[in-house]
Amino acid sequence: MPIRQLPEDLINRIAAGEVVERPASVVKELVENAIDAGASRIAITTAGGGQSLIRIEDDGVGMDEADLLLSVERHATSKLADDGLDDIRTLGFRGEALASIGSVAELTISSRRAEDASGLRLAVRHGIKARPVPLAMNRGTIVEVRELFGNVPARRKFLKSERAEAAAITDTVKRLAMANPGVQFVLDGADRTASNWPGHAGEGALRARLGDVLGADFGENAVPLATIRHGMVVTGLAGLPTYTRANSLSQYFFVNGRSVRDKVLVGAIRAAYADFVFRDRFPVVAIFVAVDPADVDVNVHPAKAELRFRDAGAVRGA
Numbered sequence: 291m292p293i294r295q296l297p298e299d300l301i302n303r304i305a306a307g308e309v310v311e312r313p314a315s316v317v318k319e320l321v322e323n324a325i326d327a328g329a330s331r332i333a334i335t336t337a338g339g340g341q342s343l344i345r346i347e348d349d350g351v352g353m354d355e356a357d358l359l360l361s362v363e364r365h366a367t368s369k370l371a372d373d374g375l376d377d378i379r380t381l382g383f384r385g386e387a388l389a390s391i392g393s394v395a396e397l398t399i400s401s402r403r404a405e406d407a408s409g410l411r412l413a414v415r416h417g418i419k420a421r422p423v424p425l426a427m428n429r430g431t432i433v434e435v436r437e438l439f440g441n442v443p444a445r446r447k448f449l450k451s452e453r454a455e456a457a458a459i460t461d462t463v464k465r466l467a468m469a470n471p472g473v474q475f476v477l478d479g480a481d482r483t484a485s486n487w488p489g490h491a492g493e494g495a496l497r498a499r500l501g502d503v504l505g506a507d508f509g510e511n512a513v514p515l516a517t518i519r520h521g522m523v524v525t526g527l528a529g530l531p532t533y534t535r536a537n538s539l540s541q542y543f544f545v546n547g548r549s550v551r552d553k554v555l556v557g558a559i560r561a562a563y564a565d566f567v568f569r570d571r572f573p574v575v576a577i578f579v580a581v582d583p584a585d586v587d588v589n590v591h592p593a594k595a596e597l598r599f600r601d602a603g604a605v606r607g608a
């Protein structure tokens with residue numbers, strides 16, 4: 291067969307396969323967008339394990355018509371001022387998430403900036419854009435995703451039960467809430483009993499949020515961390531050696547506000563606790579590392595769940 295250039299729509303569906311693995315990936319992308327938009331309140335509603343409905347409402351900066359139309363195009367982003375990838379300070383940077391989601395679902399984005407008289411709603415179905423229509427709304431953005439993977443039966447088959455997908459969404463939102471204690475998070479919908487975590491300010495904000503999300507128990511059985519070493523800031527809560535779990539699911543790691551899985555950090559925790567906990571037990575920790583964005587590559591994983599440190603030794607040491 292001769293080589294052919296693939297059509298735009300197919301390119302988007304292929305990209306979506308990497309970015310949007312399951313409903314929780316959609317929630318992650320949309321909440322990250324809300325955080326990047328400076329929201330102080332983010333409300334997340336899901337039904338059917340996120341497959342029938344995901345709705346994310348924020349009170350961030352919103353978009354005007356031109357931006358709204360561009361937002362669902364592939365490789366269109368407001369977050370890279372120049373063409374470098376070595377100073378990323380936002381959660382998004384590829385301009386890929388909305389285009390991907392729009393290619394495998396029924397997507398509507400309603401948005402209004404504070405300075406505009408009314409908002410606009412843009413609908414995209416399986417990659418096809420409709421003309422935006424005006425609507426009355428508050429400042430901010432509401433993104434609704436329905437019938438996720440409606441046009442991708444292969445992907446639908448690999449989804450777990452509604453319950454399991456809903457649980458993955460809850461876990462995703464918890465991590466985002468832990469990393470952003472100043473933002474109010476409301477999580478509700480048919481998938482669960484509702485949670486409402488108010489935004490916290492000031493010195494005890496992180497501790498208060500970790501208490502909201504992980505339970506007051508954890509706060510009482512953990513010590514706060516606050517160190518600066520090798521140009522890195524390490525904060526968070528480290529559980530007492532007596533407060534452990536049978537697996538590592540309750541070990542949370544964040545780098546520059548991003549929840550990550552990282553061997554370096556997991557290894558550092560294992561080593562630090564080696565003399566205090568049994569080999570088959572895992573301390574509960576929530577560790578936040580802040581490094582110069584130039585010292586970490588976040589562009590190594592399609593869902594940005596992993597990253598690469600320039601100097602892993604220094605990170606371990608810190």
Ligand SMILES: Nc1ncnc2c1ncn2[C@@H]1O[C@H](COP(=O)(O)OP(=O)(O)OP(=O)(O)O)[C@@H](O)[C@H]1O
Nearest residue numbers: 323324327361367368382383384385386387388431
């Ligand atoms: N909730 C929102 N509020 C305001 N603007 C938004 C919102 N969501 C998306 N946008 C705008 O749409 C653009 C495209 O969003 P999209 O998530 O597709 O890409 P990105 O965030 O730039 O990069 P990435 O693909 O890495 O997430 C963003 O750069 C931003 O300008």
Ligand SMILES: [Mg+2]
Nearest residue numbers: 319323382387
């Ligand atoms: Mg994004």
